[in-house]
Amino acid sequence: MPGDSAAERAFYFIACGIARLVYRVKAIGVENLPTGGCLLVPNHITWVDAIILQLACPRAVRFIIDEEFYRNPALQPVLRMVRAIPIDRRKPREAIRRATERIEAGQIVCIFPEGQLSRTGTLARLQRGFEMIARHAQAPVVPVFLDQLWGSIFSFRGGKFFRKWPKHFPYRATVGFGGPLSAEEATIARVHEDLLKLGADCFEQRPELHQHIARRALRGLKRSPFATLVTDGMDGSKLNRGKLLGVSIALSRYLRKTFPAKRIAIVLPASKGAVVANLAVALADKVPVGLNFTASAEAIASAIGRAEIETAISAKQFRGRLPDLPWPRHIVLLDELLPKLKRQILFWWIAGIITPNFLLARWLGLPRHGGHEEAVLLFTSGSSGEPKGVVLSHHNIIGNVAQFTVMLDAGPDDSLLASLPFFHSFGCTVTLWYPLIEGTPIITYPSPLEAAKNAALVEKYKITVLLATPTFLRAYLRKAEPEQLRRARLVIVGAEKMPLDLSGKFFERFGKRVMEGYGLTETAPVVSVNLPDPVLERADVTVQPLYRLGSVGKMASGIAAEIRNPETNEKLSIYESGMVWLRGPNIFEGYLKDPKRTAEVLHNGWLKTGDIGRLDEDGFLYIEGRLSRFSKIGGEMVPHEVVEQKIINALGMEGSERRIAICGVPDEAKGEALLLLTADPIEMDKLRAALNEAGVPNLWIPKRSVVVEKIPVLASGKLDIRRCQELAAARSH
Numbered sequence: 110m111p112g113d114s115a116a117e118r119a120f121y122f123i124a125c126g127i128a129r130l131v132y133r134v135k136a137i138g139v140e141n142l143p144t145g146g147c148l149l150v151p152n153h154i155t156w157v158d159a160i161i162l163q164l165a166c167p168r169a170v171r172f173i174i175d176e177e178f179y180r181n182p183a184l185q186p187v188l189r190m191v192r193a194i195p196i197d198r199r200k201p202r203e204a205i206r207r208a209t210e211r212i213e214a215g216q217i218v219c220i221f222p223e224g225q226l227s228r229t230g231t232l233a234r235l236q237r238g239f240e241m242i243a244r245h246a247q248a249p250v251v252p253v254f255l256d257q258l259w260g261s262i263f264s265f266r267g268g269k270f271f272r273k274w275p276k277h278f279p280y281r282a283t284v285g286f287g288g289p290l291s292a293e294e295a296t297i298a299r300v301h302e303d304l305l306k307l308g309a310d311c312f313e314q315r316p317e318l319h320q321h322i323a324r325r326a327l328r329g330l331k332r333s334p335f336a337t338l339v340t341d342g343m344d345g346s347k348l349n350r351g352k353l354l355g356v357s358i359a360l361s362r363y364l365r366k367t368f369p370a371k372r373i374a375i376v377l378p379a380s381k382g383a384v385v386a387n388l389a390v391a392l393a394d395k396v397p398v399g400l401n402f403t404a405s406a407e408a409i410a411s412a413i414g415r416a417e418i419e420t421a422i423s424a425k426q427f428r429g430r431l432p433d434l435p436w437p438r439h440i441v442l443l444d445e446l447l448p449k450l451k452r453q454i455l456f457w458w459i460a461g462i463i464t465p466n467f468l469l470a471r472w473l474g475l476p477r478h479g480g481h482e483e484a485v486l487l488f489t490s491g492s493s494g495e496p497k498g499v500v501l502s503h504h505n506i507i508g509n510v511a512q513f514t515v516m517l518d519a520g521p522d523d524s525l526l527a528s529l530p531f532f533h534s535f536g537c538t539v540t541l542w543y544p545l546i547e548g549t550p551i552i553t554y555p556s557p558l559e560a561a562k563n564a565a566l567v568e569k570y571k572i573t574v575l576l577a578t579p580t581f582l583r584a585y586l587r588k589a590e591p592e593q594l595r596r597a598r599l600v601i602v603g604a605e606k607m608p609l610d611l612s613g614k615f616f617e618r619f620g621k622r623v624m625e626g627y628g629l630t631e632t633a634p635v636v637s638v639n640l641p642d643p644v645l646e647r648a649d650v651t652v653q654p655l656y657r658l659g660s661v662g663k664m665a666s667g668i669a670a671e672i673r674n675p676e677t678n679e680k681l682s683i684y685e686s687g688m689v690w691l692r693g694p695n696i697f698e699g700y701l702k703d704p705k706r707t708a709e710v711l712h713n714g715w716l717k718t719g720d721i722g723r724l725d726e727d728g729f730l731y732i733e734g735r736l737s738r739f740s741k742i743g744g745e746m747v748p749h750e751v752v753e754q755k756i757i758n759a760l761g762m763e764g765s766e767r768r769i770a771i772c773g774v775p776d777e778a779k780g781e782a783l784l785l786l787t788a789d790p791i792e793m794d795k796l797r798a799a800l801n802e803a804g805v806p807n808l809w810i811p812k813r814s815v816v817v818e819k820i821p822v823l824a825s826g827k828l829d830i831r832r833c834q835e836l837a838a839a840r841s842h
Contacts, residue, residue: 133279135314136165138286138307143249146212147289149219150239150300151253152308154227155263158255162219165284171211173204173220194218201238209246218242219253222300228643228653230259230266230515231663232304234727235297243292250295252287252303256311259515259666265643266518283311297726298682305669305683309693312667317511318694321479322503323391324470325510326545330354331469334462338544341381342528342554342566348381350548355458357385358473359450361392362457364420364441365474372396372486374413374421374437376428378555379527379536382443386422387531387541391484392473398486399532401496402431408496410435412488415498415701479503481698485542487534489630498701499534499630508694509633510543512665516638517574517599519549525574527551528563534634535603539576557581564589571596578604579611580822582623583766586614594619601638603628605827606732606750608757612658627661627732631716633695637730638662660729668693670730671715672723686733689722690715721748738830740773740781742808749773752783752809759799760791767820770828771811772837783811784837788819815840 149170151162159172174193194211196204208218220242223233243250259266261280285307290299312318317325330338334351341347348356364373373390375397377383390397398416400409412418413435420439428442447454461469484503488496517523525544529536544551552570554563557577564585567575575597577585582602585594594600600615603626612623626638639662640655655663664670672687673680681687696716699707710717721739722732738749749771756762756769768788776782785791791814800810817840821832 131279132161132164133281134161134164135281135283136286137283137310137314138288139165139167141286141288142166142168142217142251143289146215146246147217147249147251148208148212148239148243148246149217149251149253150222150235150295150304151219151255151284152227152232152304153221153223153225154230154255154258155261156226157261157263158221158258159219161255161258161282162253162284165286166217168217171208171216171218173208173218196238198224201241205238205242205245208242209248212242212246212248218248225651225653226265227259228265229640229655229663230264230666231653231655232301232308232728233653235301237297239300240295240297243295247292249289249291250300251289252300252307254285254287254304254307254311256283256285256308256666257315258282283314285311298684301724301726301728302669302671302683305664306692309667309669312508312694315511318504318508319478319480320503320507321394321476322484322506322542322546323388323394323473323475324477324479325507326388326391326542327354327470327475328466329546329548331461331466332548336548336550338548338550339381339384340550340552340570342552342562342570343380346381348384351462352458353385353388354461355454355456356447357388357392358457358461359453360385360389360443360447361473362453363446363450364389364395365393368395368420368439370395370417370419372398372416372418374398374400374416374418375531376400376402376421376423376431376434376436377443377531378427379530379540379553380555381553382424383531384541384545384551384553386443388545390422392475394475396483396486399488399530399537401488401530401532402434403530404488404496406433406435408488412496412498413437416486479507483698485537486701487532487537487630497703497706500698500701501534501633502698505633505695505697506538506542507546508667509538509635509665510546512667512693512695513539513543513635514547515666516635516640517549519547519574522571523573523598524550524552524570526554526563526567526572526576528554528557529576529578530557533604534630535576535628538633538635558584560584561588564593567597568593568595573597574599574601576601576603578602578827579607580605580767580827582611582615586611586618589619591619594621597621599624599641601626603634603638606734608754609659610757622656624656625661627730629716629718631697631710631718632691632693633697635665635695636661636668636691637664654727654729657725657727657729660725660731662730663728664730665693665695668695670724673717675721683724684726686721686723689718689720689730689732691718692716735830738771740783742776742781742783747783747809749783752805752811755800755803755805755809756785756796759796759803759805767822767828770820770833772833774837782813783809784840785811785814786817786820786833786836787814788817790816 172193222235222239224236287303287307330350337347338350339348375386387397418437422441424444425442481502485501487499527540601624607625624639628634628636669692671690675688692715734748734750740747752771770786772784773781774784821829
């Protein structure tokens with residue numbers, strides 16, 4: 110590696126040689142480095158980031174180092190030899206001058222723009238120092254992303270530096286170099302956006318993303334085969350990992366031999382049986398299809414037809430509760446079949462424990478790679494139209510599990526309440542595949558609506574992670590006691606916007622912050638989630654927040670975002686409001702047999718979410734509503750959800766069930782007008798006066814209301830937008 114002296118070259122040769130024994134660094138985008146001087150701006154994850162970056166960069170890098178660190182007697186001789194540039198943050202001019210000189214001399218200078226090591230594994234707020242250096246030197250700025258280092262002994266994962274064992278040796282890392290930006294282009298917003306994109310590019314280099322989900326599950330279940338993974342909340346029965354594997358393999362062999370079709374439907378609530386069924390279908394190298402048995406017979410028949418399903422797995426008692434469900438030709442009833450497979454189960458239970466992982470996978474005929482092949486098929490709830498078949502690949506599920514694993518950072522005492530149905534993407538990835546792959550125990554219960562029973566399970570089994578939707582959380586306010594949720598360290602909600610009054614009431618009653626997240630079936634589903642702020646090791650360290658009320662949290666690692674004009678698709682700053690576009694390993698492969706609708710939302714790997722939102726400088730994502738829940742009135746975009754919240758506040762309806770909904774209806778004068786659907790009669794004059802007093806713009810105040818028997822909602826608790834629009838259209842004439 111070229112330096113300016115023989116001593117420096119010798120040092121780089123020896124130091125980099127030693128570092129390569131410990132680290133295997135893969136560099137991507139090296140061709141983006143300019144031939145002359147430039148400024149590198151990487152994320153900052155570990156104490157050894159400079160070493161990792163130097164291993165990836167073909168030229169010597171001059172690092173800008175905090176003066177206090179630079180003056181350390183043990184480090185100063187080395188830092189002087191590699192020509193590091195000390196910076197006093199109170200008087201940065203000298204450092205800026207020296208950095209400019211080095212860049213003008215054709216050298217590469219690097220500054221960590223976050224100004225401190227990450228305490229969360231996510232990108233912290235970028236400081237403005239790099240802008241000053243770039244403009245002073247008129248130098249190209251190259252964003253750089255260091256991936257896979259969160260979890261290294263030199264990172265803060267687990268709340269501590271150094272005091273942990275390395276998980277791999279040699280340790281693998283990826284460094285991505287982005288395209289150079291001119292000094293004028295390199296704003297904080299643009300560098301932030303480019304770092305997120307580089308993070309997505311680096312994440313794609315992870316080899317596990319190409320694997321088959323059944324192989325990943327085998328690997329997870331064979332670790333600690335005698336540890337309990339699934340506890341059935343109905344009867345208290347347990348399945349350890351080894352037995353679960355034995356039962357699932359025996360069932361998979363039967364399915365593979367008996368049913369040639371690629372897809373098999375699962376018609377079961379969250380339960381031991383549903384875990385076995387989903388795993389068995391994957392082990393048979395087939396695709397489990399989560400059928401929403403709470404949907405209409407018409408929607409279910411449509412799903413069965415579109416997916417060409419000939420076989421469904423269910424249970425005798427549960428099948429009896431669904432007399433109107435349009436079943437496919439073949440039905441496998443677990444409670445009748447599994448007793449007949451006792452000998453096979455025992456054989457595979459023992460074989461699963463003693464056979465090495467790679468041999469067992471080969472024995473079962475599992476492909477080495479899953480990649481972008483269909484792994485799971487889910488049907489959307491149809492809140493704004495006919496249910497669509499969402500094709501999730503092995504790449505999607507494994508990627509989202511890896512992302513959620515880092516977010517949750519589960520310890521040995523953690524467990525999850527699995528009451529969300531597995532046909533719901535949140536339940537499918539987080540309470541089914543995540544536990545199978547990572548080994549976090551789950552306690553299943555067939556209905557998230559029964560809050561009293563779910564709360565009793567949280568207390569009985571000391572469950573630490575409670576997953577719900579805002580609708581289900583309201584039931585806890587009515588039916589659960591504070592003592593029952595005492596052991597829960599995380600209460601995470603998704604699927605719909607969380608009203609702030611609900612968050613406040615839940616904290617008041619249970620002393621637990623509700624962590625709102627965001628996701629879509631098309632994103633497998635986790636995109637972002639609020640998390641508790643880290644506990645810092647020193648008082649002088651700046652807090653790097655992970656929770657911000659009103660936001661849906663920080664995005665998972667490996668996800669890039671763009672904000673675009675919802676009408677023209679023109680790119681905006683990520684700090685402006687507009688249509689949210691996402692890219693990452695968890696973005697779905699397309700809608701089943703629907704190329705037209707797929708083309709509407711997928712563009713060169715980017716997902717057009719249909720949601721209006723923005724990021725802030727700390728990286729928190731704010732979702733302001735679905736585009737379908739905006740009306741354009743007099744040239745202004747009016748958000749239905751915000752108007753609903755204003756009406757709830759004005760009428761004192763906080764904490765109640767959903768009693769109102771805003772819909773857009775055609776209007777001759779302004780193109781569109783707001784119509785208020787309400788389950789209770791409302792005096793419109795009184796409402797207008799209250800909204801005017803609250804400072805709500807006249808354009809946002811509905812002129813008419815229509816009383817309906819009840820506000821239509823889906824089984825997940827989401828507003829049924831399509832049904833609401835039908836009611837509004839029928840009553841607006």
